[in-house]
Amino acid sequence: MRKELSDACQKLKIPVGETNQNLYNGSFTIEGGNFNCAGIVSTSIKSILQKLGIPGDLVRKAAIVSYEAEINVVSYAKKAVVNLTVVPGSVNIEVIDEGPGIPNIELAMQEGWSTADQRIREMGFGAGMGLCNIKNYSDEFHISSEIGKGTHLKMIIQTP
Amino acid sequence: MKLSDVKDILDAEVIVGEENLDMEVKTAFGADLMSDVLAFAKSGSLLLTGLTNTQVIRTANVLDIAAIILVRAKQPSSETIALARELKIPILTTKYILFETAGRLYAKGIVGCLPKVENTSGRN
Numbered sequence: 001m002r003k004e005l006s007d008a009c010q011k012l013k014i015p016v017g018e019t020n021q022n023l024y025n026g027s028f029t030i031e032g033g034n035f036n037c038a039g040i041v042s043t044s045i046k047s048i049l050q051k052l053g054i055p056g057d058l059v060r061k062a063a064i065v066s067y068e069a070e071i072n073v074v075s076y077a078k079k080a081v082v083n084l085t086v087v088p089g090s091v092n093i094e095v096i097d098e099g100p101g102i103p104n105i106e107l108a109m110q111e112g113w114s115t116a117d118q119r120i121r122e123m124g125f126g127a128g129m130g131l132c133n134i135k136n137y138s139d140e141f142h143i144s145s146e147i148g149k150g151t152h153l154k155m156i157i158q159t160p
Numbered sequence: 161m162k163l164s165d166v167k168d169i170l171d172a173e174v175i176v177g178e179e180n181l182d183m184e185v186k187t188a189f190g191a192d193l194m195s196d197v198l199a200f201a202k203s204g205s206l207l208l209t210g211l212t213n214t215q216v217i218r219t220a221n222v223l224d225i226a227a228i229i230l231v232r233a234k235q236p237s238s239e240t241i242a243l244a245r246e247l248k249i250p251i252l253t254t255k256y257i258l259f260e261t262a263g264r265l266y267a268k269g270i271v272g273c274l275p276k277v278e279n280t281s282g283r284n
Contacts, residue, residue: 036239039218043247046222056203056224063222064198071215123215124194133199 024052024086030073032099035123038074041082042067052086058159061137062091065155068130069095075120076100077150095153102145161185161269163227163250169264170229170254176241177227177250185226187273190262194219201225202273208261212236217243225249231258
């Protein structure tokens with residue numbers, strides 16, 4: 001199992017991270033504009049959490065929030081780092097991107113608000129639901145953004 | 161019902177997952193907007209969609225969707241097929257339109273993975 005994970009990480013060029021029973025700490029990178037790779041990081045996160053024995057419904061929540069965040073990075077940012085930290089009691093996912101930033105977070109959080117182009121819509125996204133979905137599936141959600149620098153998301157999913 | 165029954169009801173072609181036709185399915189969700197699928201679809205459901213790119217497979221994987229039914233005779237790209245094989249997600253394609261596909265399955269006992277959304281903002 002450990003080898004599978006390591007092979008998968010090697011293939012994706014991401015660090016294996018430190019695993020210690022139900023603890024994990026690792027980072028991934030997402031390349032902006034690379035639509036073909038959108039979803040690879042969340043697929044990896046899902047597989048790591050499954051291997052750590054996190055319950056299926058919580059794995060799904062974590063996979064959904066990281067996937068929507070990944071779609072946002074691919075759609076709007078230059079690149080991003082995703083930090084996954086699993087500690088007893090919670091799964092913590094941080095997405096720190098280098099990008100244009102969000103001028104009005106309150107507006108961006110409104111369902112239906114979108115600046116997506118045709119390419120994003122063709123993928124089945126861009127309807128202004130991403131951040132809402134992230135917020136709704138997270139037990140705790142923080143967002144901050146600086147124009148011209150980037151956006152920082154933090155999602156916490158509580159585990160038993 | 162079994163996925164093989166779904167195949168027969170929809171006169172569908174199996175593109176990926178011929179070996180998974182024994183799988184039991186009870187519920188379904190239909191949409192072309194993946195954010196809606198992420199918001200509402202439940203694990204173990206069929207996903208009825210007209211979208212054929214790799215994000216459909218990623219979305220299905222994230223949610224543990226049982227199988228993807230492509231409607232309106234849509235054919236997936238080779239990248240989509242390869243990813244579905246890798247992640248072991250069956251893909252069937254049917255010539256029926258989305259409405260007919262849903263109706264034919266519903267008539268045989270498949271129900272929506274949720275009957276309606278809870279409130280006006282569409283949150284579950």
